[in-house]
Amino acid sequence: MRRLILCAIVVFASTVLFGQQRNPQLEELRAKKIAFIKQRVNMTDDEEKAFWPLYNELEQKRWEISKQRDQWRLTKKDGNTDFAKLNDLYIYSEVTRAKLARTYHEQFKKILPPEKLFRYYIAERDFKEKVLEEIKRKANEAKHK
Structure with missing residues (x-):
């Protein structure tokens, strides 16, 4: 469970990078992520010219999906949560992220x-x-201060 929560934090953090x-x-x-990918993949100039616009488009779409999915945060506070709807949304x-990954x-x-x-x-x-x-x-570090 703890690992799942940490993974969710990482996914959220990486998608937040591109929306905010x-x-x-x-x-x-x-910028660090892009530099990290560039260093690891070692693309040619032509590959980079074609890859990065597509990559940025993918990241924007991932961000939009994450924003939609995170609606649960708003709904759970009002006390009238429709969990069936939230499950379907999740x-x-x-599924949308998986289809997006396949397309890209x-x-x-x-x-x-x-x-x-x-x-990559x-x-x-x-x-x-x-x-x-x-x-x-x-x-x-914060815990031990």
Whole structure:
């Protein structure tokens, strides 16, 4: 359960990065993520020109899905929560994210060779893990102060 909560925090943090573009800290984290991916994947200039606009589009759509899914936060406070509706909303958002991943995977395959595309997916995962570790480290530091 604890691991699930931490994973949810990482997913939320990574999607928030792309929706709250006015926040300097989030912009800095977004820049670090892009630099991390660039370093790991090592794309050519032509690959980057085709990849990054598509990547940014994907991140924006992920953010929109997350905003819709997070409506539960608003509804659970009023005391009249329709859990059946929230469950459906949650599953719908997960299915939508999966379809989105599949669609963009097909487009990314046209831009990057298989090895680089694999490195991109691993870099995405590794960056999320890195952010999670940073969150845990800061939480531990705050706890011990």
